[in-house]
Amino acid sequence: MPMPDRRAFLASLFDAAVRAADPVESMRPHLPARPRGRTVVIGAGKGAAQLAQALEALWDGPLSGVVVTRYGFGCATEAIDVIEASHPVPDGAGLLAAQRLFDAIAGLDEDDLVIALICGGGSALLPAPPPGMTLEDEIAINRVLLASGAPIAAMNVVRKHLSTIKGGRLAAATRAPVVSLIVSDIPGDNPAHVASGPTVPDPSTRHDALDVVRRYGLALPQAAIDHLHSDKADAPRPEDPVFGRHSHRVIASSGVSLEAAATAATEQGIPAVILSGAIEGEARDVGLVHAAIAREIATRNRPFSRPVVILSGGETTVTLRGAGGKGGRNGEFALAMVQAIDGYDIEVLAADTDGTDGTENNAGAFCDGMTMQRLRDRNIDAQQLLSENNSHAAFDAIDDLFVTGPTGTNVNDFRAILIR
Known part of the structure; x- marks a missing residue:
């Protein structure tokens, strides 16, 4: 040959x-039932715009919402807004996009439905530093993590404890049930690790994050270290009742x-x-x-x-x-x-x-x-x-x-x- x-x-x-992970075909068998109220879409990742486009083609009913993807990775959508931001290092556009996602689900109740479209790249695309930290701190953290050689799961343990959106916090911010449709880029397909799990919690703690910092010698900004030593860094636990009304489905994987x-x-x-x-x-x-x-x-x-x-x-x-x-x-x-x-x-x-x-x-x-x-x-x-x-x-x-x-x-x- x-x-x-x-x-x-x-x-x-x-x-x-790539065809096996086609957004339309992989999403089709995993669509939730229509709610009595509104259906609002949120999402993040390098394939989030295409997932939004696929959902619009498949969904039988009105939709609204917003997703964020990498610069140059957007595509045409009708009812779902697509925001582009920086990847792999966060920027101000991502900071605004994270707030837009929170705003989209504010005021919803139990009769509404949130569909979260989550895929790889969402960690960088959703910067949301906690009080006492800045966007510049989060940019520095990402640069350190990317250069560290740490596996992605370890990186995301650190990220989700230095954020107000990751580690399930986004899903915890709404009264509506959240169905997360996830395209996994994580070895082992743990849904809580994809995009640092904005809608899916995991049992890791801030102490686990500090262990990663020590193990890989991560030179994080002092504000980040101070935050990890505070109980404010603790993410909601999987057993928290707020997650009882949420579910997730891995729709495509390696x-x-x-x-x-x-x-x-x-x-x-x-x-x-x-x-x-x-x-x-x-x-x-x-x-x-x-x-x-x-x-x-x-x-x-x-x-x-x-x-x-x-x-x-x-x-x-x-x-x-x-x-x-x-x-x-x-x-x-x-x-x-x-x-x-x-x-x-x-x-x-x-x-x-x-x-x-x-x-x-x-x-x-x-x-x-x-x-x-x-x-x-x-x-x-x-x-x-x-x-x-x-x-x-x-x-x-x-x-x-x-x-x-x-x-x-x-x-x-x-x-x-x-x-x-």
């Missing part, structure tokens, strides 16, 4: 994974999308195996593990027989080591693999299902057993760029970036490794 055909094959698996990709591969004559949809850890280390498995198949035909495509998902992390490097966790995964599969008949696609890897416009990158040679031919030092967290520069130089544009969903990392 020539390289262009291999890449088209891997891209088709990515497309199948596991479902990987199954769809495996089916698409089989239909094209290539057997597929799914390692896991919940892989975490340093992106470069995860890349090396995947490379070792791929080499074992390529050289010894074990633990799986050739030809085969290995699929995996989850959410890896990147500990920032360089200054000014560009690229996200999927680019870093691929650049680590490049050096470990040099000379092997292996083709790789690593991408984020929302269409954006890090802060650039690419979803991820392709690489194969000849990528190192192409880099050497251009006098590009792959190890140096990896040490600088600058994977984007490497793959951009050899035209190996994978660009899709916003996909309208987000079930996190997608990795496909083809061994012929």
